[in-house]
Amino acid sequence: MKYLFYIISLLLLIFTSCNKDEIGFEFSGNIKSSVNASNLDNVEVKIYTYSLGNGVEKLAASTTTDASGNYEASIERDKFEKVVMTFEKNNYFKVSQNIPFDDLSTENTNEYNKTIDAKSWTKFIIKNNSPSDGGDELKLQKASGKNDCDNCWSNGNKFFNGVVDTSFYVPNSGGSYMKFYWWSYGNTTLHAEDSVYNEAFDTTSYTINY
Numbered sequence: 001m002k003y004l005f006y007i008i009s010l011l012l013l014i015f016t017s018c019n020k021d022e023i024g025f026e027f028s029g030n031i032k033s034s035v036n037a038s039n040l041d042n043v044e045v046k047i048y049t050y051s052l053g054n055g056v057e058k059l060a061a062s063t064t065t066d067a068s069g070n071y072e073a074s075i076e077r078d079k080f081e082k083v084v085m086t087f088e089k090n091n092y093f094k095v096s097q098n099i100p101f102d103d104l105s106t107e108n109t110n111e112y113n114k115t116i117d118a119k120s121w122t123k124f125i126i127k128n129n130s131p132s133d134g135g136d137e138l139k140l141q142k143a144s145g146k147n148d149c150d151n152c153w154s155n156g157n158k159f160f161n162g163v164v165d166t167s168f169y170v171p172n173s174g175g176s177y178m179k180f181y182w183w184s185y186g187n188t189t190l191h192a193e194d195s196v197y198n199e200a201f202d203t204t205s206y207t208i209n210y
Contacts, residue, residue: 023076024075024077024106025074025077025104025105025106026072026073027047027061027072027073027074027075027109027110027111027112028072028111029071029111029113029114030068030069030071030114031043031065031069031071031114031115032069032113033092033116033118034115034116034173034175035118035200039065039067039069039070040065040089041064041066041068042064043064043065043087043092044086044087044088044089045062045063045064045071045087046062046085046086046088047060047061047073048060048084048085049078049080049082049083050081050084051081052080055081060076080101081101082098083098083099084096085099089116092116092117093116093146094150095114095116099112117146118173118174118175118201119171119174120171120172120175120201120203121172121198121202121204122198123168123203123204123206124140124206124208125166125205125207126138126164126165126166126207126208127165127166127207127209128162128165129209131162131164136162136163136164137160138159138160138161138164139158139159139182140180140181141180141181142158142178143155143179143181144178145176145179152170152171153170172198174198174199174200175198175200177195177197177198178195178198179195180193182208184210192208194206
């Protein structure tokens, strides 16, 4: 009887282990740079799950891309409502992939390929060379460029009043243009439309004297 109980327990353990493997989720993909479509190594790939009801975040897996830009990872199936994958590398903009639970497959590998943007910056240098007694105002309007990143400047207006001598940096995707307009109100009214081309991993300065 003890022998039979041992056999049943062993079979149950094997079945549970196999079943657990069968209902896991496998992930793979390739990550490229937006600069020249080259494969990116050492991209940090993280997979988070968000539990049903309270949406608690859990880091379920992490890995990095190999020399060919490829990655593989797996997570156990559990009671969660979605998966969020993040892809991050130094001097590149972080990218996220939101995946509802119903879109995941246990039969096939869940493949997610990404092209991530290299970082670049525009340094605006703003200086009022002839401040008046009052009423000086500069309006700078960003019309195009990257919006969806930490420290990004969403397309819109910035205002500078009175005595101004300042500078600030605006991130953009490397290998693309940033378009903007500016107006100066005071003793003289000026209007300009311009753009800068942002080289990947580099900073381009643009000076406004008014």
